[in-house]
Amino acid sequence: MTDGIEFVRDGDVARLTFTRPEKMNAITYGMWAAIPGIVAEIEKDPSVKVLLLTGAGRHFSAGADISEFRDLRSTAEGAATYDKAVDEAVQALASMSKPSVAMIQGNCIGGGCQLSVASDFRFAAAGARFGITPAKLGIVYHFDSTRRLVELVGPAHARYLLLSGNLVDAPRAREMGLVNDVFPAEELEASTMEFVRTLCARSQVSVRGMNRIIEKIVSGQRVSDSEVDDIRAAAVHGEDYAEGIAAFLERREPRFTYR
Structure with a gap:
């Protein structure tokens, strides 16, 4: 398995966990590149009904690992290669026939938020924070991911998130429609898994x-x-x-x- 990702099956549920808590689960190029293969495994595994995404430790994901950008995105060709890996990961998740659920605590920012929007459902701890920050990096967000965000929260909220790069807390994210529900941190796992079990029973x-x-x-x-x-x-x-x-x-x- 790729460094930074833990993938386990537990009965009807497959769990993909980002495991770089010391880096707030920042997503490396290798992690992006591994996601389509994991999704393909889930789709063909008859024992799995739901994919659960989460992060180890205090955060879901602070986004792409920007420390790699100087080496991997320093040229137009390098940026295109990197973006292709991101786009393929997001598209694989978004196009799954089996439902995906993001269970979010702490920071869910940039590429982490991009993956949560590509998931079918998002449940957040009360202390979670959300943001999509290309405007802080001189990057223009991918068309399909922008479309999904607009479909989810509407153009006004999408503009606020993308153009300002500001972070919003979990209650505000719920008001925008960015998350389905918000729970106290100590209830997040149990409440999310209750919904996952509902999906499995249908x-x-x-x-x-x-x-x-x-x-x-x-x-x-x-x-x-x-x-x-x-x-x-x-x-x-x-x-x-x-x-x-x-x-x-x-x-x-x-x-x-x-x-």
């Missing part, structure tokens, strides 16, 4: 099919297509649909079998 046919349709809408698609038709037809003819209807009529919890 029909995975429904979860993955609807997640794919949502991604198509966020990417700009405005009408249905053959892939959407196939997703919906497969669900109607699948075992989960029969089990869900039977459980509803029998007033019991469904026992979905699709993985």
Whole structure:
């Protein structure tokens, strides 16, 4: 496994943890480059239903490791290579069919915030701080990541975050729509895992099919297509649909079998 990342499977849940607490979990080029492969493993592993992202120690991630920039981004070619690794990591996470949940404490800044926005859900400790800081570095944010941010918080909040580079606290992030919910620090793990267990208990046919349709809408698609038709037809003819209807009529919890 790449230095700075711990990846473990625990039943239905895969956990990706940034493990550079002495650097506030700053993300190195090697860590960016490793993420697409980890995502691919999760997507093909039938035992995994949800990906959980978090950081070791007090912080989620302070962003890209800027100490590498002098060597890796000192030329236009180097910057393009570095940005390609970042873009591929973010795209891999954003396009997952299985849901991803970011559990955030402390600083969630720059590239760390970029990865949290690419996740499907974000839950934060009350003391967490958020910021996206390209304007402090002379960098223009990637188009797809900007689009995701605008879709999530709206253009006014996106401009505030991107153009000012200011940090916002967790309650303000929730008001903006940047996070789904905020919990006291001591309750963050339990509350996040309760939601993760809810996702695992739902029909995975429904979860993955609807997640794919949502991604198509966020990417700009405005009408249905053959892939959407196939997703919906497969669900109607699948075992989960029969089990869900039977459980509803029998007033019991469904026992979905699709993985």
